[in-house]
Amino acid sequence: MTDNLHIPVMLGESISNLEVLILRHLDLKTKLPSKVWQVFDGTLGGGGYTIAIIALFQKYKQNYQLYACDLDSVAIDRVGLRLQEELGFCKKTKDIPGFITKHQLDFGLKSKLVQEVCLIQGNFADVVNQFLDGSMDYLILDLGFSSNQLELDHRGLSYLQESDSLDLRYDQDSRVEPLWLKLKHIKGHQELTKVLFNSSGEKLSPRIAGRIIEARGRGTTLETVADLVAVVTDSIPKIMYKNRYGILSRVWQALRIWVNGEFEALEAFLPISQDKLVVGGRLAIVSFHSLEDKIVAKNFRLVSQGQEIDDYGNKEFDFKHLTARALLPLEAEIEANARSRSATMRTLERV
Numbered sequence: 627m628t629d630n631l632h633i634p635v636m637l638g639e640s641i642s643n644l645e646v647l648i649l650r651h652l653d654l655k656t657k658l659p660s661k662v663w664q665v666f667d668g669t670l671g672g673g674g675y676t677i678a679i680i681a682l683f684q685k686y687k688q689n690y691q692l693y694a695c696d697l698d699s700v701a702i703d704r705v706g707l708r709l710q711e712e713l714g715f716c717k718k719t720k721d722i723p724g725f726i727t728k729h730q731l732d733f734g735l736k737s738k739l740v741q742e743v744c745l746i747q748g749n750f751a752d753v754v755n756q757f758l759d760g761s762m763d764y765l766i767l768d769l770g771f772s773s774n775q776l777e778l779d780h781r782g783l784s785y786l787q788e789s790d791s792l793d794l795r796y797d798q799d800s801r802v803e804p805l806w807l808k809l810k811h812i813k814g815h816q817e818l819t820k821v822l823f824n825s826s827g828e829k830l831s832p833r834i835a836g837r838i839i840e841a842r843g844r845g846t847t848l849e850t851v852a853d854l855v856a857v858v859t860d861s862i863p864k865i866m867y868k869n870r871y872g873i874l875s876r877v878w879q880a881l882r883i884w885v886n887g888e889f890e891a892l893e894a895f896l897p898i899s900q901d902k903l904v905v906g907g908r909l910a911i912v913s914f915h916s917l918e919d920k921i922v923a924k925n926f927r928l929v930s931q932g933q934e935i936d937d938y939g940n941k942e943f944d945f946k947h948l949t950a951r952a953l954l955p956l957e958a959e960i961e962a963n964a965r966s967r968s969a970t971m972r973t974l975e976r977v
């Protein structure tokens with residue numbers, strides 16, 4: 627069995643967005659040539675969403691092409707194996723120009739249905755931009771990192787795993803610098819304070835940034851999680867020491883977001899993905915950080931305001947924001963999976 631520790635968050639809500647579209651389509655009872663659904667899972671992770679999407683299409687006996695990507699090639703290989711084990715067929719048939727296609731699966735070979743799954747290594751903004759056309763029915767992102775990356779992969783994503791290298795990258799194959807190298811190259815105190823404060827709001831950011839820059843100046847190695855934990859802990863005043871775990875969490879989150887360019891990727895993805903939606907298609911984003919949710923909410927509000935005016939002076943709406951109030955996980959999910967407690971989900975529909 628392939629290792630998988632990741633429990634998908636807001637899975638039911640993410641899948642029911644797509645199920646609504648399938649039911650709407652079936653309700654029309656058209657005799658049109660059968661539709662091939664086009665779906666994109668931009669954050670494959672442990673494969674939870676992708677596997678549930680496949681199951682949904684199987685339940686309704688629909689044709690589909692599902693593209694799923696992740697920056698992390700280990701995640702892609704894990705899910706490729708999971709799909710082979712759980713669904714029994716996996717064949718690499720073709721490459722996607724410009725990307726590493728890790729697995730191309732065709733489950734339709736034994737039936738008359740088109741059932742294709744393509745697992746691609748890449749940044750969701752790049753994959754959508756360069757590879758998908760304007761016929762997408764559903765695009766979903768479930769942001770951040772997976773429990774597999776946190777607990778199995780030893781990339782320094784947790785401040786508790788002290789012997790890990792200070793890496794923090796999702797994409798270990800890229801030219802993106804690991805955290806220890808970024809800390810070596812950062813120009814100075816002000817820049818590092820900004821990195822820490824802007825995404826965490828941590829009040830001790832200037833002090834922590836100062837201690838990191840000082841440590842670097844003294845030639846202290848900052849290559850393992852333990853090295854950085856020591857410097858951060860040392861910068862916490864005694865009176866605040868009891869809050870040290872909260873402070874370490876916020877520092878780690880800010881550094882992870884910085885290393886992986888998470889806000890930039892999301893900002894780039896939003897307009898491109900909206901361009902790829904068919905009328906009636908949906909885009910859904912699950913965020914775990916209030917600033918991410920803010921980026922999504924602001925963008926969804928803006929694009930659903932009606933930019934154009936028709937011949938009669940009425941506003942023409944391209945999109946409808948279906949979650950003006952973000953959807954939150956149910957109490958039962960939060961009880962069963964503590965990771966879900968900070969999740970918010972927003973959905974946009976092309977009209």
Ligand SMILES: C[S@@+](CC[C@H](N)C(=O)[O-])C[C@H]1O[C@@H](n2cnc3c(N)ncnc32)[C@H](O)[C@@H]1O
Binds near residue numbers: 632633668672749775
């Ligand atoms: C929370 S997990 C997704 C879990 C998945 N929905 C599931 O049910 O198993 C987030 C994943 O997104 C990936 N990721 C983060 N930023 C990315 C980006 N810009 N492009 C592609 N993948 C990204 C991470 O490597 C991680 O595997």
